[in-house]
Amino acid sequence: MKNLRLTHPTLRASASGFTLMEMILVLLIITSLMGMVIFKMSTNVDDANITSVKGSLSALETTLLRYKMANGALPTEGQGLEALTTPPSNARLRKPFLKPDGINDPWGRVFQYRNPGRKSGGDFDVFSMGPDGQPDNDDDIGNW
Secondary structure: OOOOOOOOOOOOOOOOOOOHHHHHHHHHHHHHHHHHHHHHHHHHHHHHHHHHHHHHHHHHHHHHHHHHHHHOOOOOOOOOOHHHHOOOOOOOOOOOOOOHHHHEOOOOOEOEEEOOOOOOOOOOEEEEOOOOOOOOOOOOEEOO
């Protein structure tokens, strides 16, 4: 019988891996792309919030008019929009018209209410202070 020799293929180190510099470069590219996507999405979120405010203002106006019909008068400026969520003691109809979060704008701040109205030309002003949270500037969104 012939002497059979078992041979094993030799393992040698492969040079086909990634270098540290290549990995850092790929991570930088991915991070840059993610930053651009997040920036673009944040712009769309502000646009969506502004659209949401306009719908909420319309609903608040309707709710204020329902309050006026039920109680004979609008809430005073001192009572504010909270009168829609927790009826004041002088209200004829002692039921809430809205849930407490119904008077908040998309930025989490309570809508502003003025009675009598100063900008709308009507009985009342109701408005959001907009993205910057400061009243009486150009980014306010109201019923005027």
